[in-house]
Amino acid sequence: MLRSFRSIGLCFGTLAALDAGCRAAPKPGSIKLVQLRVESRRDPIGLDAPRPSLRWQIEADVRGVRQAAYEIRVARSEADLTQAGRLAWESGKVSSDQSVGVPYGGPALGARQRYYWQVRVEDTDGRRSAWSEPAFWEMGLRSATDWSARWIESAIAEDSAVPGPSPLLRKDFTLRGKPARARVYVTSLGVYDLRLNGTRVGNDLLTPGWTDYTKRIQYQTYDVTALLRTGPNAVGAILGDGWYRGTVGFFGQRHHYGDKVALLLQLEVTYDDGRTEMIGSDETWKAATGPILHSDLYAGEAYDARLERSGWDSAGYDDHTWSAVKAMPPPAAALIAQVGPPVRRIEEITPVRIFTTPDGLTVADLGQNMVGWIRLRVAGPAGTTVTLRHAEALDQAGNFYTANLRLARQTIAYTLKGGGPEVFEPHFTFQGFRFVAIEGYPGKLPPGALTGIVIHSDLARTGEFETSNQLVNQLQHNILWSQKGNFVDLPTDCPQRDERMGWTGDAQVFASTAAFNMDSEAFFRKWLGDLAAEQLESGSVPWTVPDILRTWALRRPGSATAETIPAAGAAGWSDAATIIPWTLYLAYGDRAILEAQYRSMVGWVGYQEARAGADHLWDGDDHLGDWLDFFSIAKNTRFGSTSTDLIATAYYAHSADLVRQAARVLGENAHAVRYGALFSKVREAFQRAFVAADGTVGEGTQTAYVLALDFDLLPEKIRPLAAAHLAEDVRSRGHLTTGFLGTPRLLTVLTRFGYLEEAYRLFERREFPSWLYPVTKGATTVWERWDGVRPDGSFQTAGMNSFNHYAYGAVGEWMYSTLAGIAIDPEAPGYRHVVIAPRPGGAFTWVKASHAGPYGEIRSEWKIAAGRFQLVVVVPPNSTATVRLPGAELEDVTEGDAPLGPAAGVSRGRQAGGDVVVEVGSGRYLFEYPSARR
Numbered sequence: 001m002l003r004s005f006r007s008i009g010l011c012f013g014t015l016a017a018l019d020a021g022c023r024a025a026p027k028p029g030s031i032k033l034v035q036l037r038v039e040s041r042r043d044p045i046g047l048d049a050p051r052p053s054l055r056w057q058i059e060a061d062v063r064g065v066r067q068a069a070y071e072i073r074v075a076r077s078e079a080d081l082t083q084a085g086r087l088a089w090e091s092g093k094v095s096s097d098q099s100v101g102v103p104y105g106g107p108a109l110g111a112r113q114r115y116y117w118q119v120r121v122e123d124t125d126g127r128r129s130a131w132s133e134p135a136f137w138e139m140g141l142r143s144a145t146d147w148s149a150r151w152i153e154s155a156i157a158e159d160s161a162v163p164g165p166s167p168l169l170r171k172d173f174t175l176r177g178k179p180a181r182a183r184v185y186v187t188s189l190g191v192y193d194l195r196l197n198g199t200r201v202g203n204d205l206l207t208p209g210w211t212d213y214t215k216r217i218q219y220q221t222y223d224v225t226a227l228l229r230t231g232p233n234a235v236g237a238i239l240g241d242g243w244y245r246g247t248v249g250f251f252g253q254r255h256h257y258g259d260k261v262a263l264l265l266q267l268e269v270t271y272d273d274g275r276t277e278m279i280g281s282d283e284t285w286k287a288a289t290g291p292i293l294h295s296d297l298y299a300g301e302a303y304d305a306r307l308e309r310s311g312w313d314s315a316g317y318d319d320h321t322w323s324a325v326k327a328m329p330p331p332a333a334a335l336i337a338q339v340g341p342p343v344r345r346i347e348e349i350t351p352v353r354i355f356t357t358p359d360g361l362t363v364a365d366l367g368q369n370m371v372g373w374i375r376l377r378v379a380g381p382a383g384t385t386v387t388l389r390h391a392e393a394l395d396q397a398g399n400f401y402t403a404n405l406r407l408a409r410q411t412i413a414y415t416l417k418g419g420g421p422e423v424f425e426p427h428f429t430f431q432g433f434r435f436v437a438i439e440g441y442p443g444k445l446p447p448g449a450l451t452g453i454v455i456h457s458d459l460a461r462t463g464e465f466e467t468s469n470q471l472v473n474q475l476q477h478n479i480l481w482s483q484k485g486n487f488v489d490l491p492t493d494c495p496q497r498d499e500r501m502g503w504t505g506d507a508q509v510f511a512s513t514a515a516f517n518m519d520s521e522a523f524f525r526k527w528l529g530d531l532a533a534e535q536l537e538s539g540s541v542p543w544t545v546p547d548i549l550r551t552w553a554l555r556r557p558g559s560a561t562a563e564t565i566p567a568a569g570a571a572g573w574s575d576a577a578t579i580i581p582w583t584l585y586l587a588y589g590d591r592a593i594l595e596a597q598y599r600s601m602v603g604w605v606g607y608q609e610a611r612a613g614a615d616h617l618w619d620g621d622d623h624l625g626d627w628l629d630f631f632s633i634a635k636n637t638r639f640g641s642t643s644t645d646l647i648a649t650a651y652y653a654h655s656a657d658l659v660r661q662a663a664r665v666l667g668e669n670a671h672a673v674r675y676g677a678l679f680s681k682v683r684e685a686f687q688r689a690f691v692a693a694d695g696t697v698g699e700g701t702q703t704a705y706v707l708a709l710d711f712d713l714l715p716e717k718i719r720p721l722a723a724a725h726l727a728e729d730v731r732s733r734g735h736l737t738t739g740f741l742g743t744p745r746l747l748t749v750l751t752r753f754g755y756l757e758e759a760y761r762l763f764e765r766r767e768f769p770s771w772l773y774p775v776t777k778g779a780t781t782v783w784e785r786w787d788g789v790r791p792d793g794s795f796q797t798a799g800m801n802s803f804n805h806y807a808y809g810a811v812g813e814w815m816y817s818t819l820a821g822i823a824i825d826p827e828a829p830g831y832r833h834v835v836i837a838p839r840p841g842g843a844f845t846w847v848k849a850s851h852a853g854p855y856g857e858i859r860s861e862w863k864i865a866a867g868r869f870q871l872v873v874v875v876p877p878n879s880t881a882t883v884r885l886p887g888a889e890l891e892d893v894t895e896g897d898a899p900l901g902p903a904a905g906v907s908r909g910r911q912a913g914g915d916v917v918v919e920v921g922s923g924r925y926l927f928e929y930p931s932a933r934r
Helices: 470-486 504-517 521-534 548-554 560-564 576-588 592-612 631-635 644-666 669-690 702-710 719-733 743-752 756-764 807-820
Strands: 031-038 045-047 053-060 067-075 087-090 114-123 135-139 152-154 167-175 179-189 191-196 216-223 231-240 262-271 276-280 286-289 292-296 300-304 323-327 334-337 343-349 353-356 362-378 385-391 411-415 422-424 431-439 450-457 463-467 822-824 833-836 846-853 856-865 868-875 880-885 906-912 915-920 923-930
Touching: 031 114, 031 135, 045 179, 045 216, 053 114, 053 856, 152 167, 167 262, 167 276, 179 191, 179 231, 216 521, 231 262, 231 292, 343 362, 362 385, 362 411, 362 470, 450 470, 463 470, 463 807, 470 504, 470 807, 504 521, 504 576, 504 743, 504 807, 521 576, 521 592, 576 592, 576 644, 592 644, 592 669, 644 669, 644 702, 669 702, 702 719, 702 743, 719 743, 719 756, 743 756, 743 807, 756 807, 807 822, 807 846, 822 846, 833 856, 833 868, 868 880, 880 923, 915 923
Parallel strands: 045 135, 216 334, 300 411, 833 880
Antiparallel strands: 031 053, 067 087, 067 114, 114 135, 152 262, 152 323, 167 231, 167 286, 179 216, 179 262, 191 231, 262 276, 286 323, 292 300, 343 450, 353 362, 362 422, 362 431, 362 450, 385 411, 385 431, 463 846, 822 833, 846 856, 856 868, 868 923, 880 915, 906 915
């Protein structure tokens, strides 16, 4: 990879005057480097990746910019970046267009050390960038030996069988000098809220997040230099039950991982004279309880402000009556630096109306089904308790409806201390809701008394989508809000009832849509690490990650739950182990995700292979099937009408094929051959067992056809017949019949095999069952069931009827890739090469979409007006695109008001059947031509 400047024709800096081999003067225009990222984050601290992944973007004021080479330099200080002899690492001059997933290649990185880095590039036309603005990353604690603090827990007696008071832990300490640098490394068993000198540390919520606490515990790193001072200081923490010992799962169980919450904290201070000091959690800390009477993820929180301990987190507080703490043996789990984005407050919502229900309740309507909590503003006598209850819907009579929450109470009780206005937000809980019932509020509820605080993992918004159909625009809004509400540290199925678990099937069907809408790379990398950690030795992957179902059942042998939660993986669910890593690789172009998950991917296919046996048919096992398909309503089942043996064998083949492709990317050539052969064998077995000569697949359900066609399981000559059967079923019924596994790819398969009209009919349908039916019923998020609210206004069964479930929102991938036409080229992942191929249809007259990919913004905007078709395309620097213009004739196409020809950035155009195909480089383009549609 490394070459001299002369060998690749580069002219960086002053070397241009010395290198007689430099090329001629570069073309006009300029380029600069922006968006430097490490492990997909900006200037992160507390990393433990041994070879962090680097990326950058290029900004340019001309078309057709493509990187030809890059140079990276890394130093221990920003000043050292310009001193060649003081660099920690320099890449040399690398002839490459790679600007995503570039691994650090220098010496081993030291714990706690900060590294500054810069990059500069030259493009294929000889334009040279300046060195980028410096960026940095900072390492965390790399091994167990870096920790000297001890795990501590409160020694206060408690009844942990029920939710109880949150303990407060504190310690005074003195700094004998001016702190120049201070870091706190902290985690907990349970969740924590950290304080220094009366100020909350950071803005992260529900830390350290949810992992299997027996295997992996994340820790967080915070720069707290500005919060410390010479002399007396104080550190404190509030601990909550969280996922560790709180109520988790739909069996009402507590203490899934343990029955005592605990803290581990290491504060490291460097003085301005170079001395260092460490203040850690140990037996010198003190403990007490405070105003949080209980704070449970499902039940909610009770808070008595009269019990507040003013100044408890500040220096000099009198804690002589507080109890001692106990040191505890460290958990066996590995301590890992936080991988995914933290959960944070993201936005605020004001109620759109406050009204009285027919049964007399005062209710606030936020206007949006959201996830988070209510900030309460209130004034009244001490001892007054205000109770807030949360719900997603009102019933047919207009009354507050909570039956679908099952055992989750979602209730906040705040008791006033009196004496003036009070503002309260809960601490270690969150609710899924649109409506809030208020009881006990003193006096009339004034404007501003209630504010919705929306929380979710802090993912950057990367997708925008808008059309001429306002119902579809609301559908996109609903998809995005379901993603927000269910991306709270991990991908959950629902955020409101007594579940909120990381169901693998829901995550795998939605992952591609998620990556369009938001930067989901680090979010899923964290969760996939949890998946691999919980994978069994057999290769089986749990139904949920973290795997609370099976492990809880195993603790109660012989119970009903133990019988209903087997060790076996479930087809379409456990395949998240192969599908999501490949989806992330395609969306972000960084092979590191495949490297990290490859062993897990191979393990899952090994499990499928063992279960299927010599005939390569995975039959006879229990699975979740095509969950909640249309026929499930009439048949009173949840598992769908498509044979689970067919589904299992189809996913077995698909996962084998994905491992083949991953092996090819990673250079595992022997594996690529092996899994390619395995895929062929499973495909042949599928054809023998489930495919008829006339193209009928299985029971002839839409899902059977979709999986067989999407996974390329049919002989070439049979595929058109099967696709025709699928299209005929769609036409004859007039609606979809698919569930969680069939729905995400239904429109894609119809479109791929030439049935675009049928796809649009399904997509634009407003009656039940359809994507737009919930929108017509006022939905602001995606529903779990096609008929969550029936056409007569009644509800589906309360036992399983979430109004915030993203699985059916997986249609978003088709919306971006077909309706708007922004698609990934699998041979150039991460949008290094973009396919812009809108497929107009139905009643749409315009569509606008954009996606902020790893290389920059991609945009596709089309409209049909006055007999003309216009398409605006934006391609980021260091990318190229193939643009397909539907229904165009080559001689009629103009670009930027000129005939299509050898314009800047346009390499060639050609007629391809009824379309024109144009190859372009980076830049903005406007194509226009006559349209048959008006």
